[in-house]
Amino acid sequence: SxxxxxxxxALNIQEGKTATLTCNYTNYSPxxxxxxxxxxxxxxxxxxxIRENEKEKRKERLKVTFDTTLKQSLFHITASQPADSATxxxxxxxxxxSKIIFGSGTRLSIRP
Amino acid sequence: xxGVTQTPRYLIKTRGQQVTLSCSPxxxxxxxxxxxxxxGQGLQFLFEYFSETxxxxxxxxxxxxxxxxxxxxxxxxxxxxxxxxxxxxxCASSPSPGxxxxxxLFFGEGSRLTVL
Numbered sequence: 549s550x551x552x553x554x555x556x557x558a559l560n561i562q563e564g565k566t567a568t569l570t571c572n573y574t575n576y577s578p579x580x581x582x583x584x585x586x587x588x589x590x591x592x593x594x595x596x597x598i599r600e601n602e603k604e605k606r607k608e609r610l611k612v613t614f615d616t617t618l619k620q621s622l623f624h625i626t627a628s629q630p631a632d633s634a635t636x637x638x639x640x641x642x643x644x645x646s647k648i649i650f651g652s653g654t655r656l657s658i659r660p
Numbered sequence: 661x662x663g664v665t666q667t668p669r670y671l672i673k674t675r676g677q678q679v680t681l682s683c684s685p686x687x688x689x690x691x692x693x694x695x696x697x698x699x700g701q702g703l704q705f706l707f708e709y710f711s712e713t714x715x716x717x718x719x720x721x722x723x724x725x726x727x728x729x730x731x732x733x734x735x736x737x738x739x740x741x742x743x744x745x746x747x748x749x750x751c752a753s754s755p756s757p758g759x760x761x762x763x764x765l766f767f768g769e770g771s772r773l774t775v776l
Contacts, residue, residue: 580763591664591750591767592703637703645754645763647716648693650703 550575552651560657569623569654571638578640581614581621586635628658664768666751672774678739681771685732685753692734697748746775
């Protein structure tokens with residue numbers, strides 16, 4: 549069955565450092581991979597999407613890579629700030645995008 | 661443009677009762693997905709509707725059902741509530757399928773259900 553694993557349940561890093569979150573998937577051949585941010589008690593918010601034929605995507609301090617051979621996506625936040633503290637979810641999807649399954653998320657804490 | 665609206669935001673029910681949750685998608689969005697979120701299980705896919713048709717369903721018992729209306733608004737219903745149904749129920753909408761639709765989901769704030 550399809551499985552999505554995000555590297556760790558929680559990640560604590562110092563302000564200013566780069567946070568790197570991992571998303572591994574099995575039994576999947578996604579056309580896209582999306583990343584979302586979720587704050588406590590709120591709905592997830594879309595951050596970035598990368599297509600299977602793209603190696604890397606950037607948006608301001610965010611960078612996503614997608615390795616279809618390793619079946620892995622990496623999500624980087626550079627120059628991290630306490631405001632970046634949240635849970636980050638990855639979601640591979642096929643081209644129909646009619647059933648988007650989420651990983652369990654990584655809770656990121658940035659300490660001043 | 662108004663976002664996804666879910667009602668009610670909070671509700672308390674007792675075991676055995678049923679509940680109906682409502683979701684109004686972003687104007688122009690025709691796909692609506694529902695998710696259940698609990699601390700232990702994360703975000704679990706319930707079902708997805710497009711043009712009043714259920715296109716996909718997750719691994720939930722038949723007590724969980726949904727529907728979509730012609731104006732794309734959606735409702736989900738849970739019958740014979742159990743304690744384990746306590747969760748945040750999230751609705752998300754996305755634009756119509758097509759080449760330019762990559763499935764980006766726009767979530768509402770959720771309906772928090774507590775079953776006593």
